[in-house]
Amino acid sequence: MGAWSHESFDNDDACDFSSDLLDTEDLSIVEDAFNIVINSTGAYLEAPDAARAIAAAEVLARLQGNWGVRNAYTETVDTWVAQVKVAPDEAIRQKALQAIDRTLEQPSELLDLWQESGKQESWIAAVNDLKQRVQK
Structure with missing residues (x-):
């Protein structure tokens, strides 16, 4: 797993998502x-897909003014959010919540990887915090 912390952007897949986000001015990549x-x-959820969805949910939370942890890995997204004034609608927020819940359900490679690391409690707490920030 290319992660160095339980925070949403502290992994390779989320950083790649951040870079891809810079090429857009809407929420199409987030919704995708x-x-x-x-x-x-019902199928096995691959870790990269789950990590990208978690990063996408962070984008929504930030667009709503519900900022999470800010660090060197969030700078790209934080800059994008400040420049692109997009208001998430209820439909995309509901998709974000569904995606978060799915990431926490088996079969999920990302969940498996965090369980194997022995640090799943920190990661699950961070994901649940994100879920609360998306709901606000």
Whole structure:
């Protein structure tokens, strides 16, 4: 797992998502990330897809003014959020919540990886905090 912390952007896949986000001025890439995860119901959810959906949910939370941890890995997204004034609607927020819930359900590679690391409690707490910030 290319993660160095339980925070949403502290992994390779989320950093890649941040870079991809810079090429957009809307929420299409964010919604695509949610759709991939939502459509995996019943199938094995790959870790990169789950990590991208978590990063996408962070984008929504930030667009709503519900900022999470800010660090060197969030700078790209934080800058994008400040420049692109997009208001998430209820439909995309509901997709974000579905994607978050799906990431925390088996079969989920990302959940498996965090369980194997022995640090799943910190990660699950961070994901649940994100869920609360998306709901506000």
